[in-house]
């Protein structure tokens with residue numbers, strides 16, 4: 274064998290091995306790649322989660338009826354071949370073939386969930402039944418985006434997962450609070466009765482880029498008001514507290530919860546334990562925008578507005594090795610930049 278044909282043989286073998294390695298690589302990749310259904314995928318959290326899961330190499334089916342979500346928040350994902358958008362209301366049955374479900378559909382801002390309270394309860398309860406039925410047929414895992422609102426106006430502080438809550442069943446917030454509580458009940462009944470693989474997370478106040486300008490929740494309201502030079506509207510005397518979590522921290526916690534291998538089903542609190550009064554929040558926003566001409570004004574406190582809210586995240590730390598990393602100042606700066614950009618200021 275002369276040098277040239279010897280080299281061809283060596284190269285041929287190497288190419289073959291390389292190809293074999295690539296096929297193995299591809300097979301490994303395909304086996305970890307999942308087709309994930311995200312209901313409420315065009316909303317604030319859903320859009321971030323869709324982007325994260327696509328970047329991890331998964332396919333995403335985003336289901337949304339655009340009640341509060343919008344195509345704008347997912348337009349940057351539309352050209353990705355792994356992304357599919359379905360306009361659908363989850364109060365109606367859905368037939369798709371997927372490997373995993375994140376059930377996020379439900380308006381989350383008090384302004385929006387109180388606008389059509391009957392639809393809010395239907396989305397939480399009938400929507401959960403439909404998505405649980407789908408998960409049961411496909412024998413797949415399903416994660417429920419529950420909320421700190423299941424604790425209502427809490428009598429213990431900070432809130433641990435074993436606290437049953439203090440919820441008004443007939444007030445203006447009840448459509449959301451009780452809807453989410455009933456959804457949790459359904460998830461645990463499907464787990465007990467049908468052995469369904471469930472995950473339940475209780476999300477505390479989360480904020481960040483891609484919140485809608487008209488979302489109505491406190492962080493986006495204060496930032497948009499400060500940027501436009503409008504009055505900053507504190508409801509009540511501003512002494513009520515919330516613990517604000519930046520969106521990127523939540524997304525990592527959600528995915529860790531879905532993927533945990535210990536069959537830890539929750540419920541688990543996902544939030545940032547750093548607690549602030551609403552007045553402190555308004556002052557921080559103004560501190561970060563010294564050029565703003567806005568003044569703080571006080572308006573009536575909405576009925577049943579919880580007085581305090583702070584997650585105990587001991588369980589998330591233990592079971593998921595998760596804790597939030599982004600502090601309020603850093604998260605607010607990123608969110609302010611986002612709103613500056615979309616308001617073209």
Ligand code: NAD
Pocket residue numbers: 312313314315316317318319336337338339340341342343361362363364376377378379380381382396400418419420421475476477478479480
């Ligand atoms: P969001 O309002 O931005 O998103 C909700 C999405 O669900 C929207 O795109 C909306 O159009 C869609 N939707 C509503 N009803 C639907 C229906 N019947 N069928 C299909 N789609 C429907 O709210 P978000 O902040 O992204 O919240 C997402 C989930 O997380 C909600 O379930 C909410 O309860 C939960 N959560 C959020 C927070 C938070 O601070 N952001 C806190 C606790 C819980």
Ligand code: UDP
Pocket residue numbers: 382383478489490491492494495506507508509513515551574575578579
């Ligand atoms: N809030 C406020 N001004 C606003 C919007 C909200 O003072 O423009 C208050 C609201 O009364 C509540 C807190 O901020 O005490 C958080 O409200 P949000 O609507 O963000 O969520 P909640 O935790 O009440 O569901």
